[in-house]
Amino acid sequence: MRRAALLAACAFGLTIAPLSARAEAWAIEHVTLIDGTGHAPQPDMTVTVDGDKITAVTPSALAKAPKGKVVDGRGKFLMPGLMDVHIHLHGGVDQKTDTVESRTQTLAGFLYSGVTTVYDAGNQTDIILPLRAAERAGKIASPRIFATGNLITYPGSHGTGMAVNIQDFEKDKDKLDKHIAEQQPDVVKLTLEEEGWGARPMITLMPEPLLRDIIRYYNLHGIRTTIHVSSELRAEEAIFAGTDSLAHPVIQGPVSDSFVKLMGAKKIPFASTLTIGENYSRLAEHPEYLDQPLYAATFSPADRQTLKTKTRAEYQARMWTAWMKLMTPVAEENIRKVWAAGGVVALGTDQSSGPASQRELELLVQAGLKPFDVLTIATHNGAVLLGKADQLGSVEPGKLADLLLLNADPSADIENVKKIAFVMKGGQIIDESKLPLAGGPQKRRFTP
Known part of the structure; x- marks a missing residue:
């Protein structure tokens, strides 16, 4: 069974390519953070990601100069996937x-x-x-x-x-x-x-x-x-x-x-x-x-x-x-x-x-x-x-960078969890236009 699983995985590799860009460095600035731990929402925060990990979570006023690409999080809400x-x-x-x-x-x-x-x-x-x-x-x-x-x-x-x-x-x-x-x-x-x-x-x-x-x-x-x-x-x-x-x-x-x-x-x-x-x-x-x-x-x-x-x-x-x-x-x-x-x-x-x-x-x-x-x-x-x-499961330094950036406050209305600006898994922002969705191609939500 284990051999069969590995062979099947190889077969996948022949037909289906990875559908999001290589993980890189990101700084999501001036965002309201809901970190998943039960801590109250934190306004004007900066979360940095390098590779597949979260590297820092800090007030934007204290954040270091960003490394890599910057996302303006003003008016947006960041939470774990x-x-x-x-x-x-x-x-x-x-x-x-x-x-x-x-x-x-x-x-x-x-x-x-x-x-x-x-x-x-x-x-x-x-x-x-x-x-x-x-x-x-x-x-x-x-x-x-x-x-x-x-x-x-x-x-x-x-x-x-x-x-x-x-x-x-x-x-x-x-x-x-x-x-x-x-x-x-x-x-x-x-x-x-x-x-x-x-x-x-x-x-x-x-x-x-x-x-x-x-x-x-x-x-x-x-x-x-x-x-x-x-x-x-x-x-x-x-x-x-x-x-x-x-x-x-x-x-x-x-x-x-x-x-x-x-x-x-x-x-x-x-x-x-x-x-x-x-x-x-x-x-x-x-x-x-x-x-x-x-x-x-x-x-x-x-x-x-x-x-x-x-x-x-x-x-x-x-x-x-x-x-x-x-x-x-x-x-x-x-x-x-x-x-x-x-x-x-x-x-x-x-x-x-x-x-x-x-x-x-x-x-x-x-x-x-x-x-x-x-x-x-x-x-x-x-x-x-x-x-x-x-x-x-939480937005903390050292954790895997699985994140949701939302366009509205999910703590005010749970329907706002559907208002997705981007999905990040392991430091990679998903390109929805390349997802093999059953309903057909969809527009990309966020362009770096």
Whole structure:
């Protein structure tokens, strides 16, 4: 598998060239800085970038003479690139349109939408591993890709079809070793879910002792874990089994006060994933959202039409759509309570598009969180969940230069995160006119 991934990456290199200029030195002057850490917005700041790193963050009045190119940030707002820490990458809306080309279009669409890091929380290895290799080799225009590869579960449990199935820890340990050696997961995802809620039948649940053993084993190999849960009971069990993060909020019902206190005390980060549930009723009732500029740029006309007709009709007929419409506000309130108690929420969509990441921001504000707090959730907290806060998620010297320059204040209105002047990944300003977007060529937003 590892050899196959490397060969596929080489194949990418033959067909797809890097789509942004070489990283160089930049000085973004007189900008209002929202650094992602929760620090209040700082006016009239200068941020310098050299190569792929941020080198200085200082008041403009104290900044040294700029090296390299200068960006006038007056009236603009600088923040870290968005991080979506729960996706399942695919291209197109059905199996027929899910191709290598459409997946690279999807990744380009994340960049176009301001997302500079994604975590794929479970996928077929021949889909995600070659793309991760190609991204890290600079062969494709893509956010940074962190991936699980195959998730880990108990036979018959949630996600069993795309998982390494473990029944007995000692007897199956060689499967874990193979997963680690061949797939090199950045974070490993497990599932603790018996379903039996909404319109779903009951399924097999992973035994807690096995969950603890697997978490410990990956941690001893230096690999963080995240656990798929949907109920308070299973979330609590996952936390005390030693998980590093949760892949979802509690959605099966309102959380108890004791659980809220637990999340505030433990600081276990979890992905918000509101969009995946709200998406059903949104499409069923308001398909016109697909005409918004971000969707028009990042979805093909054919896929948008399929969503408005065939997929919409399927959603309108499903009991699951009504259930998720009912439960999404419950999940929103659970997130609000945990955030208010000091818990660590990170942006995740459980989907596969840049516009979905932007929609998640809107739903978090709808849940009652302030736009400024949502910016921390969408940046720094994603890095915390991934264990990469020393490298990503904030605008600080030494961090990787993954940045968004915005034309309006995102702390005043979360819609302003869409008003992008430029996206920078690793010190490179993205040239949108060269992105292979499914919606066709787009104008470049910023010319150096």
